[in-house]
Amino acid sequence: MSTASRRRAYTGPILFSYGFRPFFLGGAIWAAITAPLWVWSYLVGDGWLSREWHIHEMLFGALAAIVAGFLTTAVPNWTGRMPVIGAPLAGLFGLWVAGRLVMLAPGLSPMVSGTIDSAFLIVFAVVIWREVLAGRNWRNVPVCLLISLLALGNLVFHLRPDFWDTDIAWRVGIAAIALLIALIGGRIVPSFTNNWLKAQGQAPSARPESRFDHLVLLATAGALAAWLVSPASLISGSAMAAAGALNLMRLARWSGWRTLKEPLVWILHVGYGWLALALGLLGLGVFVPGVPPTLGVHALTVGAVGVMTLAVMTRASRGHTGRALAADRSVQLIYLLINLAALLRVSAAAGSLNPALLIASVIAWSLAFGLFAFTHVPMLARPRPMVARQA
Structure with missing residues (x-):
């Protein structure tokens, strides 16, 4: 079967x-x-x-x-x-x-x-x-x-x-998730982008799985391995900064700006952009005293993880339940809230932890995931809609 x-x-x-x-x-x-x-x-x-x-x-x-x-x-x-x-x-x-x-x-x-x-x-x-x-x-x-x-x-x-x-326990977890985003995100972001561009009658963007993509993945894995062992060393700082730059170059090759008409697609690019930014901030924090390590950590966890998970969840929920692959207003609000949560959390971590910014970030985070749960219950807990047959 x-x-x-x-x-x-x-x-x-x-x-x-x-x-x-x-x-x-x-x-x-x-x-x-x-x-x-x-x-x-x-x-x-x-x-x-x-x-x-x-x-x-x-x-x-x-x-x-x-x-x-x-x-x-x-x-x-x-x-x-x-x-x-x-x-x-x-x-x-x-x-x-x-x-x-x-x-x-x-x-x-x-x-x-x-x-x-x-x-x-x-x-x-x-x-x-x-x-x-x-x-x-x-x-x-x-x-x-x-x-x-x-x-x-x-x-x-x-x-x-x-x-x-x-602290190595959570660094192991974060490293595993960051590599999953780099690996699987590196497949689905250009794939979904190309599918959407083709549907619009446009030429596709750069193809995934090139030698450059393999280089970026190896560099990211190496940088995260160095960060696991010694997050404050010059070696890990340099490797993370390089990995951030390489992932940013990889993202640019996928031409996300060509998908601004469809939030379900461009949000994937935003999520991957948070990954590149987070890696760069973690590297920068080693060399610049005014950049605390928590800045990069929260850009990765709230930014890359939060945005990318909601991007995938909203798209997969629609695709696998027979809904149209288009973002309605509630989904667009989810995307706005999770990016706002990331910006506020990174801002709160930039200096001494600001309680007001922390609370505002948590409210935006909870509203984003809560709104997903509330609006997607009909999709997740009910049967797939039946398509009416043509007479």
Whole structure:
């Protein structure tokens, strides 16, 4: 039975008929909730939720769910194998929910909470490895490696061995996500751009997968590896600055300015632009005392990650549920809010942490993800609309 036939034969709950349905919805809701919860705890000073909890739930909680939604939907198309749907998908989503609950529950031992929370990313990595290897889809082995790296970062967070810097856990997670954006973004941004340009009767932009693209990916991987080991060294600073410049050149080759009529396309270019900017800021921070490391980190997490995830979520939700690939006003507002959140958060990190800018950024972030969840429930939790047949 083909992938499409398997989906058509599925008669269970609609929410578990595609990986993107539960994980996009769950990830968006969690992203909208966790940021204000942490800021409230931070500003009130009650210590209920720590900085470490905030970082963990953004990277290994909300973002991990969105990545899972994308890959459990995309991998069957890459490999031609049966999709993970129904009870297996519900079980995988249940592991993610269990992780969120134990990370909030007071009084649990670190071993118990760490074991339960780590299970989701480990099982998810095993699922992706199984599908890619069984489908002999060697091109996407790097994706498997990056998901494994994300799972490893989560394990390090919970283990916290004395001989490692505790911050290395979130640096591992951020590095894995940044490379996923560079790798997968480098495929979908020019592909979707070319498809849109062709539909408009225009010549396509630069093709992906050129030698230059491979050079950029290698340079980005090398820079992030140096940043993992020694984020303040001259070597990592130089490598990150170079990687930022190379990614900016890569982005320019895709001619994003030619897609300004369609927000679903140009937002992908904006998201990738945040990646190039973040890498450059992380490199600049090594050489310029007035540029704190948090500037680049938040340009990457709130900017590149926030913008790119919402760009992919809005497009994939429409494409896989039979809607027109066009951004309505609510989607355009989502894009405006998430970019505003990134700008405000980077501004807040530019000097001493400004509470007003921090609160404004969190409000914009939560509204962006909350608006996605609210407006996309009909797409994610209901059947695909039936197309009326011609008489």
